[in-house]
Amino acid sequence: MASTAQAKAELYDKIADVRALVHNHIDQLQELMARAEGHSQQFVTLTTRLDGMEACSVTRFTEMEAPLDNHFGKFTQDLRGML
Structure with a gap:
């Protein structure tokens, strides 16, 4: 009986850890989205001002792609590590 209670407690602890990890990543994602x-x-301002200069707009888009890709990669890795 004690081992069942202990296993249940460990499971609840693991669930709490996963929940905290998810909330942490949600907070980070909200910061990235902001x-x-x-x-x-x-x-929008750059593309309006720099009519025809596509290199600048592509660079700006790429700057945001990398942090989002890194965030989801780290989130997946952290989640797998916990399970």
């Missing part, structure tokens, strides 16, 4: 929104507004 930054992306700022970059999006800057992107």
Whole structure:
């Protein structure tokens, strides 16, 4: 009986750890999305001002792609490590 209670407690602890990890990554994702929104507004301004200069707009888009890819890669790795 004690081992069942202990196993249940360990499971609840693991669930709490996963929940905390998910919430942490949600917070990080919200920060990235806020930054992306700022970059999006800057992107519109740049493309309006720099008519025909596609290299600048592509660079701005690429700058936001990498942090998002890194975030989801790290999230997946962290989640796999916990399970």
